[in-house]
Each structure stands twice: as structure tokens, then as C-alpha cells.
Amino acid sequence: MDTMAPILAAHPFCKGLDSRYLKLILECASRETFTPGQLLCQDNQEARKFYVIHHGRVAVEIYRARRGAVTIQTIGEGEVLGWLWFDQPYHWHLDARALDLTRVISLEVQCLLDRCAQDHGFGYEIMRRYAHRLAVQFRATKAQLADFYGD
């Protein structure tokens, strides 16, 4: 647990977080490593974890019957994977596959939700960061939909 603290503290998602809150996150955290090609999550599976990526890269994919897996985004160090864990039905809506050897700190969703409910100050901090990430993602998706490189 100790070695995770500096990684989380330096990660953009947790940077500047009060040490009390960081401790609450650490109670829900564990380390995981994924080899290239390995799935971090799969469409329709229950979303039990939220991944804080601190090394490597992950391809976010949507499976299409005739074309197979289509990568719609890659995410890497300093980013997080799993946005819908705050919202019912707590299922993944995509596949995510490690492109490189990928090291993450995975956070148990139920554990985080419980702590958010118990400590609203913590819940607000998490929600604030969550909203920021959603806004960043929303802007990127909007740009992607605008056919950025079209004529």
C-alpha cells in the first residue's frame, strides 16, 4: 500500500488531494499489471474497478460485427479508465486492451462509492475530478465527431 501512495499522489487524477482523502482512496486500491493484448475490461461486464494508469497504454475498443475491434481512443500514463462506474447499471460499455505492458492502480468501485457516501467532502472531491475528466473527454469526443481532419 505504501508504494502506491506516491504514485497516486503524483497522478493527475489525485494530485493535490488532501492526505485524508488519499488514504481513503488507498483503502480501495490495488496494483495490477496487464501484458500487451490483455483485456482490462469487456463490454457488458460488471464495472467493479476504476483504473488509474501510471505506466503503459491502453486501447479503448468498440466491437463491430463486420470490422472486428475498432480502436476509438488510446489512453496512457496520467489518465484514467472507467467513467461510468458512478452511474447505474455499473457496466462497462467498451473493451479496453493493453497495448504495451501496462501498470495500473485499480480502485474498487463499491469501496469508493461507500466512502463517498460516508464522507461527502471526499465525495465532492472525487466528483469534482470526475466531472473535470468527463469535460475533457467530452471536448475530445466533440472534436472527433467534427471530423477534425476533414476538408
Added chain:
Amino acid sequence: MTANLPDPMIPTPFVVQKVKRETSDTYTLDLTRAEGAANFAFAPGQFNMLYAFGAGEAPISISGDPARPETLVHTVRDVGNVTRAICRLKRGGVLGVRGPFGVPWPVDRVAGQDVLIIAGGLGLAPLRPALYHLLNHRGEFGNIEVIYGARTPKDLLYLRELERWRGRFDLRVHVTVDQAEGDWHSNVGVVTKIIGRTRFDPPSTVALICGPGVMMRFTVLELLNRGLKPEQVYVSMERNMKCGIGLCGHCQWGPFFVCKDGPVFRYDRIKAWFDRREV
């Protein structure tokens, strides 16, 4: 006394030496003068008017190495009658060239700075000469970061060269696409998301951007968010250039003629016009 300068309205014949298909609709042509061995000097970011005989003229950025002026290089996308005629030329074919025209990238004025080169789609073509210049004078600049985005891996220009650049230790190249299938191992996502992964010192950085309007607009916003000032950002604008010397008015954009005052503009000078839809 009148200087003996060539008439800018009269095209010079050039012969196609090589044609390379870059993507399904985009070709790179190597050209040399039809008569004489004189070099074709230009500055990175300038363009020529290419005349496909019988079809018409089109403004096309020069995409070759300014240190190799014996060959004139243009990358052309087949989007209309004139560009289609140019793209169909084979080795030995002849076309007319007027130029070079326009304001270049400020590569000779940014020594000591970190340089961000951000290109979208065909926008890498006018930026390639700037990158050649930076690499030819590598010691004069700080970090050089290239971000290049396209719709899919099949739409990327200069693939072999991109691979070569990625192999250099003195340059960081980030390639990203909107969507990918199969064995694509690089980034997927828009160029603005990649800016956060680049290394630059905001007060000592200059950004050179070329791509479609929407891409440049979002990119400029992201750079300003990350601490660059408007005067550190340069964009290359595309308009319907005709004469190339600011006479005909076809490319008027607010108070500017893009062919003469551009195509490269410092962002703070055109900021008021950049987002206007009616011009």
C-alpha cells in the same frame, strides 16, 4: 531603372520526375525545371500556383526540403478538376509553376525556442519544409515535438519518413488517428489530447499549426490553455488563391490577402478574424 525580374504571372514549365502515391487520393510529385538547371529557392511554408495545362491553376504548398532546391516537391490531393489533372500526371509530364509566393513559417527567427509542429491531415505537407529546416539546423533549437493527426492510418502522409523521424533521439513524433483497426499500435484520439503529453517550456516555445479550420481552432485554444501567448502561435490559412500576388482579391480574408499577407499568420494578428464565420 527596372529590375529584370521574372513576370510573376507567367508560369515556368517543370517536368515531373517522380510520382508517389501517399494515400488513396493524395500524390507527391518531384519536379525539375524543363529548361536549365537553375535551383528553385523557397522558404518553408510558401506555396506555388501549379498550372495543369488545359485544366487551370491551383495553389499548392511546397513540401520539399529547402536545402535541396534542385527538386521542387508538391503533395497534392485530388479534390477537383485541376488537382485531379495534376495527380494524373506521370513521369515526364509537364506543368506550369508560378511562385514561390506568400509569407513563410518563422523558422529563421525562433532559434533557442522549443518548437511544436502540429499538423492535421494534408496540413503536414506545408509543415514538412519547416521540419526539414529545423532538423538541418538542429542545434539551434530546443525540444522539437511533432504532433500529426489523420482520420485513419490509411490517411497518413509520408509514412516512411514519419518512421524515420520517430527513430531520432533529438525529435519526438506523436502520430494519432481518429479511428483504427487491426495492428495500429500508435495513438487514437485528436491532436489536442496529445498536446498534454509533449514537453515544452511555454515562455520559450513557438507553435506552428496547419490543418483544417476546426482542428486549428481547437488546437490554438488548447495551446493558450497550456500557457502559450497568441504571439507564440502561427497558423497557415487556406483560401482560394488565384493571382498569388495580392492583386485579384480572390483570397481576401478581412483586411488580409492570404496569398500575400499569409498563408502563414501569427495568431495574435488574425485573432479577430480567426473565428468569424462570415469571412
